[in-house]
Every structure is written in structure tokens, then in C-alpha cells.
Amino acid sequence: MGCDQLSPxxxxxxxxxxxxNRGRCALGYPLRCSSCPCWGMFRSQEVPxxxxxxxxxGPQLGKACPGLSSAPxxxxxxxxxxxxxxxxxxxxxxxxxxxxxxxxxxxxxxxxVPDTPERFDCWCCVLxxxxxxEGRYFWEVEVEVExxxxxxxxxxxxxxxxxxxxxxxxxxFHEEGVWAVQYQQGQFESLTSPRIPLSLFPVPTRxxxxxxxxxxxxxxxxxxxxxxxxxxTAASFNGESIRPWFLLWTQGIQMCLRDSTPQTLSPxxxxxxxxxxxxxxxxxxPAGAAQE
Numbered sequence: 001m002g003c004d005q006l007s008p009x010x011x012x013x014x015x016x017x018x019x020x021n022r023g024r025c026a027l028g029y030p031l032r033c034s035s036c037p038c039w040g041m042f043r044s045q046e047v048p049x050x051x052x053x054x055x056x057x058g059p060q061l062g063k064a065c066p067g068l069s070s071a072p073x074x075x076x077x078x079x080x081x082x083x084x085x086x087x088x089x090x091x092x093x094x095x096x097x098x099x100x101x102x103x104x105x106x107x108x109x110x111x112x113v114p115d116t117p118e119r120f121d122c123w124c125c126v127l128x129x130x131x132x133x134e135g136r137y138f139w140e141v142e143v144e145v146e147x148x149x150x151x152x153x154x155x156x157x158x159x160x161x162x163x164x165x166x167x168x169x170x171x172x173f174h175e176e177g178v179w180a181v182q183y184q185q186g187q188f189e190s191l192t193s194p195r196i197p198l199s200l201f202p203v204p205t206r207x208x209x210x211x212x213x214x215x216x217x218x219x220x221x222x223x224x225x226x227x228x229x230x231x232x233t234a235a236s237f238n239g240e241s242i243r244p245w246f247l248l249w250t251q252g253i254q255m256c257l258r259d260s261t262p263q264t265l266s267p268x269x270x271x272x273x274x275x276x277x278x279x280x281x282x283x284x285x286p287a288g289a290a291q292e
Contacts, residue, residue: 084128084139084244084257090118090166091126095248101129103256106248122169128244128257131162138210139244139257140223143183145205146252153250156182156191157207159218160245161237178245179218179232181207190230198230206258211242 085101093110097103104126115121145153156172158180170176173193180191181198188203190196206223216237220229246255 079136079138081258082130082137082139084130086246086257087118087127087129087243089116090120092120092122092124094124095126097126103254104246104248105254106251108251118166120166122167123172123247124249125245125247127160127164127246131241131243132159132211132213133241134213136210136212136214138208140206140208141246142206142256142258144254144256149250149252151186153253154182154184154247155249155253155255156180156245156247157209157220157255158191158245159209159211159242162241162243164243164245172247174232174235177240179235180245180247181220181230182247184249188229190232196230200227200229204229209244213237213242 086097086104088097088101091097091104091113093113094107096105096107096111106124113119120126141157143155143157145155158178160179161177164177171193172178172180172182172191174191175193178191182189182191183203188198188200190198200222204222204224207229208219208221208223210219210221212218215233216235217231217233218235219231221227222229248255
């Protein structure tokens with residue numbers, strides 16, 4: 001079935017976005033299923049090709065997924081980007097943080113750094129400096145994986161409670177105060193218990209992390225096309241401050257935090273993180289302010 005034959009199905013497809021239809025298209029396929037013949041049309045600008053699970057177009061979008069707005073080419077954060085920096089005092093000894101605290105890279109050789117209480121000593125993690133307790137925020141992370149890393153690469157991005165464990169190994173999921181998505185052995189998945197495989201192709205390398213402290217929700221959006229990756233709802237922040245969280249577990253991985261400049265230079269890492277154009281997506285309202 002070609003896209004021209006699917007055009008008459010658009011009204012039915014929109015009706016199928018109602019909650020009782022559980023986010024399936026007019027042909028009965030899950031909206032994020034690439035086997036659906038509607039897939040090419042979902043990716044076009046004729047329809048909002050992805051909405052939060054069970055959400056209807058229009059005003060319902062903001063209610064179902066606070067902090068996000070609809071755009072012709074997908075979802076977009078509804079607040080301006082937050083400038084996030086890395087906290088080198090929390091970085092595992094195998095992680096090298098750039099001088100401007102905007103990039104981090106995994107190295108085989110351990111760095112000579114003090115073993116302080118705030119530093120991760122087993123998981124190769126680092127936290128952002130910023131503490132968020134109320135309001136809405138989002139930031140962009142770009143992941144660069146060297147070809148030699150291949151499918152053996154493992155990395156994750158998300159948020160964590162300020163009190164997240166720093167010493168020893170612990171389960172990386174929400175009950176331990178981590179809300180994140182990860183790439184491991186060729187598979188993208190949520191850090192939940194159990195893990196939820198996320199069928200995404202290509203694997204996202206530019207990710208918007210969207211945090212809504214008021215609604216206790218964390219969403220991950222592919223910054224290249226506006227497609228929702230995963231959303232944690234009713235997250236148990238327990239009134240604590242929330243900080244950006246990053247995991248780099250294998251060699252050949254670098255993460256860069258975006259700002260408004262065309263290029264972000266990483267002096268300690270000896271390279272640039274180019275800043276491609278972001279999709280046309282409206283960002284509405286003051287940073288960190290609750291939106292109705």
C-alpha cells in the first residue's frame with residue numbers, strides 16, 4: 001500500500017490517537033512500529049507522526065506530556081534550552097572532562113584524582129553541576145562513538161537524584177534514583193526493571209533530555225527528528241534535587257553538551273563537537289517556568 005492510498009485514512013488515523021485506541025494507527029499497528037505501511041507518512045510533515053502514548057492531537061498533547069509541544073515534524077521541548085555543565089568532582093577516574101566542562105570522554109588509563117565521597121568509583125558516571133527542584137528544563141546531549149567501538153559500545157543519558165549512590169555497583173534504574181535510556185550491544189533500551197527494548201533506527205546520537213520537576217516526568221526526544229524515545233511518568237523524585245546524569249562504559253565514546261554556539265571546542269579531548277541545525281520546533285515560554 002502506497003502513501004497515496006493512505007491519504008483517505010488520515011481522519012481514521014487521527015481518531016485512533018484517542019486514549020481508548022492505545023496509540024495505534026488506522027491499520028492497527030503501534031505508532032512507533034517501523035513495519036507499519038503508514039511509517040513513511042508518519043515521518044512526513046503532513047501529520048504529527050508521533051505523539052505521547054494515548055494522546056490526541058491539539059490541546060491534549062500538553063496535558064499528556066507536560067513540557068513538550070507538537071510541531072509539524074515531531075515533538076519539541078516547550079521551554080528554551082538549559083545550559084548544563086559537567087561536575088568533574090563526580091567523574092569516575094576513567095572519565096576525562098574537558099576544561100570547559102562541556103564534554104567527557106572514556107579513557108582506559110585511570111586519572112590521578114582524589115577519591116572523594118562525591119566521586120563515582122565503579123560505574124563510569126558523571127553528574128551535571130546543575131540542581132533542579134522545580135519547573136521545566138531541557139538540554140541537548142550529543143554522543144560520538146568511534147567506529148572501532150562498534151556494537152560493543154555502551155552509554156546512557158538521563159537524570160538522577162542528587163543523593164544517587166557514588167560508591168560500588170548498584171542497579172541502574174529508577175528505584176536507585178536514576179531515570180535514563182541506554183545503548184548497549186547494539187540495542188537501545190530504557191533503564192527500567194525489566195529493561196524495555198526501544199526499536200529505533202538509526203540509533204539517536206543527539207538527544208533532548210526533558211525534565212519536568214513539577215509533574216515528576218522525564219522524556220527523551222531524538223533531536224534530529226523530534227521523535228519521542230521514551231518517557232518516565234510519576235517519577236519518584238521524593239522532593240530531592242535532580243541532576244543530569246551520564247554513563248560512558250566503553251572506549252571510544254565522547255559526550256558533548258550543547259549550547260547556542262555553532263561549535264563546542266573540547267580542549268582536553270582534542271576535538272570539536274559540530275553543532276548541526278536543529279529541527280524547526282517552537283520553544284515557548286521562559287526557561288524553567290511552568291506552562292499551562
